[in-house]
Amino acid sequence: MSHLTVLRSYAQKRNPAKLPPSLLFSHTDTTITIFDCYPKALFHFLVLPRPSPTLSVFDLASLRTLLRGDKQRARDVLLLLRAEGARVRTSIEEEMRARYGFAWPVWTGFHAVPSLEHVHLHVISADLCAPALKNKKHYNSFHPKLGYFLHLDTVLEWFDAEPSYYDSMSQLKKSRYEPLVKEDLVCFHCARVMHNMPTLKAHLQEEWDTLRAKATSARTKRKLENEATTADAPPPKKVAVDVRASEGET
DNA sequence: GTTCTAGAAC
């Protein structure tokens, strides 16, 4: 089996439950959600639409083939992916709180020029802190404002635009998108230009650490205020020290 | 998609 068609092979499984648990996150009658094998963020899943009698693997070869086939059917598939993507996002947010004590944004969208066959919706946490994120293409392909990463809601808006606009966008021309991944490394948090990948990765980690510190100190502050209004609450001395320490950083 | 590595960049 070629590595280029590995996603198709998953989507075609009659019984997805037999996929290894290290790969399969969840499935429905119409979708299969897997863990990305090379996660580019702390949380990174792929939602795959499953073929059916009215939706062949050829229709699902890529977002491009899907959009250029029957338009109403394409919209229906995207709506299924959106619904499942929303469920996955909710699971991610629960896990974010459990593991890290706060939840941060999650992006759902497609690469304009995919490397693997079969439509796959990325559901990825907005940190881009992961060992498998190694080069400029990896980073730029998920940058939320660059244009290569197509947010699902943006693609759905194409359906309500002028038909000529839909026809134009659904071409997903390589010549339009491929140059984008070669652009400068711009931090998606603060828009600063980073001069190489090691510098960018260290900076992204700092940005996420700051995000976490702010979120958890805000929560601790709220908690302290609540306790202050409760007469019988014991003075939370250790926590109070932590709050002063983290507030001093900002 | 990843790995490997030559040679550019520092």
Next chain:
DNA sequence: GTTCTAGAAC
């Protein structure tokens, strides 16, 4: 001399 990128090979 070492780090880093980017293109070839898979």
